[in-house]
Amino acid sequence: MLDINALISPENKTPSALSEQNLTQINNQIANQLNTGILVLDAEYNIVMWNRFLQVHTDKVANNIIGQSIFIAFPEVPERWLSRKLDSVLQLNTPSFCSWQQRHHLFELPHTRPITTDSEFMAQNCTFLPIETDGIVKNICILIEDVTDVCHYQTQLQKTLDELATISRIDGLTQIYNRRHWQGSLEQEYAKAQRHDKRLSLIMLDLDYFKLLNDNYGHQCGDMVLIEVSALISSLLRVEDIFGRYGGEEFAIILPETELSGAMELAQRICSSIATKPLTYKDHKIKVTVSLGVAQLSAEESNYEMLITQSDSALYQAKAQGRNQVCCADFSTSKPID
Amino acid sequence: MNEFHLTEDQQDCLQELINIAMGQASDQLARYLNTFVYLKVPSIESVDAKNLMETLSQQKNTLAVISQGFFGYEGIRGEALLVYQEEDSGRIADLLGYEPDELSQDEQLIDISSILTTTFLNVFARQIDNQMSYNAPKLLPNVKDKLSEHLQQMPFSWDLALKVNINYQVTDYSFNCNMVLLIPETAIINIKNVLDRILAEF
Numbered sequence: 166m167l168d169i170n171a172l173i174s175p176e177n178k179t180p181s182a183l184s185e186q187n188l189t190q191i192n193n194q195i196a197n198q199l200n201t202g203i204l205v206l207d208a209e210y211n212i213v214m215w216n217r218f219l220q221v222h223t224d225k226v227a228n229n230i231i232g233q234s235i236f237i238a239f240p241e242v243p244e245r246w247l248s249r250k251l252d253s254v255l256q257l258n259t260p261s262f263c264s265w266q267q268r269h270h271l272f273e274l275p276h277t278r279p280i281t282t283d284s285e286f287m288a289q290n291c292t293f294l295p296i297e298t299d300g301i302v303k304n305i306c307i308l309i310e311d312v313t314d315v316c317h318y319q320t321q322l323q324k325t326l327d328e329l330a331t332i333s334r335i336d337g338l339t340q341i342y343n344r345r346h347w348q349g350s351l352e353q354e355y356a357k358a359q360r361h362d363k364r365l366s367l368i369m370l371d372l373d374y375f376k377l378l379n380d381n382y383g384h385q386c387g388d389m390v391l392i393e394v395s396a397l398i399s400s401l402l403r404v405e406d407i408f409g410r411y412g413g414e415e416f417a418i419i420l421p422e423t424e425l426s427g428a429m430e431l432a433q434r435i436c437s438s439i440a441t442k443p444l445t446y447k448d449h450k451i452k453v454t455v456s457l458g459v460a461q462l463s464a465e466e467s468n469y470e471m472l473i474t475q476s477d478s479a480l481y482q483a484k485a486q487g488r489n490q491v492c493c494a495d496f497s498t499s500k501p502i503d
Numbered sequence: 504m505n506e507f508h509l510t511e512d513q514q515d516c517l518q519e520l521i522n523i524a525m526g527q528a529s530d531q532l533a534r535y536l537n538t539f540v541y542l543k544v545p546s547i548e549s550v551d552a553k554n555l556m557e558t559l560s561q562q563k564n565t566l567a568v569i570s571q572g573f574f575g576y577e578g579i580r581g582e583a584l585l586v587y588q589e590e591d592s593g594r595i596a597d598l599l600g601y602e603p604d605e606l607s608q609d610e611q612l613i614d615i616s617s618i619l620t621t622t623f624l625n626v627f628a629r630q631i632d633n634q635m636s637y638n639a640p641k642l643l644p645n646v647k648d649k650l651s652e653h654l655q656q657m658p659f660s661w662d663l664a665l666k667v668n669i670n671y672q673v674t675d676y677s678f679n680c681n682m683v684l685l686i687p688e689t690a691i692i693n694i695k696n697v698l699d700r701i702l703a704e705f
Contacts, residue, residue, distance in 0.1 A: 246605045250614075256535045259621035262639040267610040290639060 202272070202309030205296070210235050210251060213304065222274040222287070241273045251305055254293045258302050261293040265312050276313040288316035336410040338388060339395035347409025351419050354407070355469035358421070358462055365462040366420040366428035369476040370435065373454045373488040375414040386446040387414075390453055393444055398435055417473075425461040425493065432457040432491040440489055454489035456480055461494075509549060513698045518547055520701075521667065524627035531622055536598060546668045555654070555664050555683070567609075569616035570653070572638035573624055578693040579633055581686040583624070585616040588679065598678060613640050619682065631697045654685075 183191070196203055197217040205214035211234050220227055225238065236244045254261050263271060265288040276287035290312050296304040334346040342350070351367075358365035372378075372394065379387040391414065398416065402408055407419040420428050436457055444451040458480025466472050475494040483492035509517065525545050550558065567587045574580045595611040596603045599618075606614070617640045628635045643653055665684040686694065 243605065246601060249600055253535060253618060257531055257618065257622050257625075259618065259625055260637055262613075262617060264613070264639055264641070266642075267607060267613065292639065 200311065202274075202307075204235070204307040204309065206235055206251070206305045206307065208255060208303050210248070210305075212238055219274075219309070223272075239272055242271050247271070250293065254295050254305050255302055258295045258297075260295065263289075263291040263293075265290055265316050269316070272309060274309075276311065278313050278317070287311050288313045339391055339410050341395050341399065341416075342407065342409035344409060344411055347407060347411065347417060347419070350407045350409075351417075351469050351473070354419050354421050355462070355472065363422050364424045365472075366423045366425060367460050367462075367472050367476045368418040368420065368428060368432050368435075368457055369411065369473070369480045370416050370418075370432075370455045370457040371480055371484070372414040373456055373484075378451070378453075382446055382449060382451070386449075386451070389446055390444060390451065393442075394439060394453065394455070397438060397442060401431065401435055401438060417476075425459065428459045428461065429491060429493055432459050436489065436491055456483040456488045457491045458483055459491060459493045509695065509698070512702055513695060514549065516698045516702055516705075517665075517694075520627060520630050521545065521547055521665075524623055524630055525667075527626045528619075528622040531626075532618070535618075536600065548666050550664050550666050555666070558666070567612050568643045568653075569613055569640050570643055571617060571620050571640040573620070573635050574637075575628055575633040575635045577633065577697065578690055579628075579631075579697070580690050581684055583616075583620045584683040584685065585612075585619065586681040586683060587612060595678070609642055613642055616640050616680075619680070623682070631701070633697075 199216065199218060202219040202222065203214070203216040204212060204219060207213050211232055212230055213232075215227070215230065230238050235247075236242065250261050250263070253259070269284055270286045270289045271291050272287075272289065274287045274289075275285065288311070290310040292308040292310075294306040294308065295302040296306050298304065334342055336343040354365055357363065372390065375387065375390075378390060391410075395408075395410070395416070398418070399408060402418065405421050407421075409417055411417040418431075420431070423431075436455060440454045442453070444453055458476040458478065460472055460475035460479060462472055466475070479492040479494040483490050486492065522544060565586060565588060569585045569587075571583050571585075572580070573583060595608075595615050596606065599611065599614060601611070617637075620640070621635070621637055624635050624637075664686065667682040667684065
């Protein structure tokens with residue numbers, strides 16, 4: 166931390182001590198060459214001193230500003246808030262701080278960075294120091310540090326982290342949740358439903374004859390179908406439903422606070438919507454259908470994986486019965502699949 | 504018991520110094536806040552690194568931790584952590600004399616922490632003929648998961664921490680927080696020397 170007092174304290178005098186005058190000259194030059202703004206106020210918050218950094222970063226003329234109230238010289242600072250803050254410095258004789266993370270800037274100074282930032286003004290860390298003269302705090306020194314770089318890189322970093330967080334949850338092709346995130350969500354929803362004794366249903370679905378589609382029309386056609394089907398299903402869901410790509414052409418939907426009949430109804434709607442939706446690929450009409458298995462959480466499951474097993478076996482049954490249909494797990498007679 | 508632990512006399516002496524410092528600090532605060540502040544005698548305990556981790560991780564509803572470094576002469580330095588619980592932070596803007604829309608809750612917490620830490624440590628430093636400088640206070644991100652991580656990544660290794668429980672009662676609202684002073688090993692030796700000096704003079 167910058168401590169001008171320490172520079173001029175008598176203890177720092179060496180045997181070849183400088184004269185008071187020389188010391189003052191040195192201190193003035195240091196203050197003027199610092200890349201930090203220095204603004205000194207009296208107890209009425211009038212400006213009594215400022216350094217070159219501030220002079221060159223504002224359009225204000227030195228003669229006009231000395232003696233002016235800080236709130237007149239810098240009308241952009243929030244007066245009531247800053248007065249209260251300055252009061253605390255004078256009354257408690259303690260330093261006070263203001264970080265760019267809470268307030269991007271106090272003073273509207275242009276920054277000198279050739280980088281695109283969100284603000285046209287310099288991001289600032291400000292420190293308010295009580296200055297004692299003759300044992301009484303009569304002045305406040307405001308130090309203004311330019312932290313535009315820090316602010317810029319921190320913002321970039323946060324943006325990248327947010328992007329990474331999204332990428333780690335989303336399936337790149339279909340833009341719905343990937344398997345890992347979906348399964349984590351199921352674990353949470355399962356725990357929630359158990360704790361609060363709420364209903365929970367699950368739909369697993371699989372595209373019929375997807376391998377044939379790929380073989381006949383190519384993988385690009387397959388990709389198109391996966392994207393279209395995902396979008397169609399998404400449009401049929403509520404916001405609280407959690408839709409993910411379980412594997413290749415298999416999808417899964419978590420339905421919180423939904424009982425079996427509601428889940429069956431939705432599964433039927435998905436089944437018929439897809440069967441009646443015309444898809445074309447390079448002038449070929451593509452007929453796509455899906456098979457769906459539905460299960461509801463009952464007292465029998467002791468973990469969320471069992472719920473997946475239940476709906477998976479119902480899906481298997483829908484496939485066995487001729488595809489393009491919905492089957493429901495009969496949990497009264499269900500047995501773990503070997 | 505190792506060389507960093509305080510003797511009973513040293514502990515008593517420190518407790519007394521902190522009581523006086525806290526008393527004077529709260530007097531100053533009452534003037535600044537312009538309201539009657541009732542302060543309970545702060546409970547102070549010195550805790551070792553392992554115990555502190557356990558106490559802090561047991562606390563539920565930890566809303567925020569504010570950290571602020573302090574530096575004095577004779578190698579007295581460390582970091583102050585102010586730990587807030589969710590229920591204690593509703594009316595800090597009121598307490599500080601701000602309008603609620605003038606500053607965010609983060610800024611309120613940072614402000615009150617800085618005032619408590621610096622007012623207290625300034626008086627404490629004066630008691631032992633010292634003077635403190637301070638880092639800007641900062642809010643630790645995601646305290647719920649990261650507090651123990653932060654404690655392990657301190658810029659110094661520390662064996663002893665002073666836990667000061669501050670409890671302010673103000674007529675219209677109550678305010679509670681824990682102040683934890685983490686002190687590096689070398690600074691503990693220095694503090695012990697200062698305490699011994701005071702005890703010898705007494």
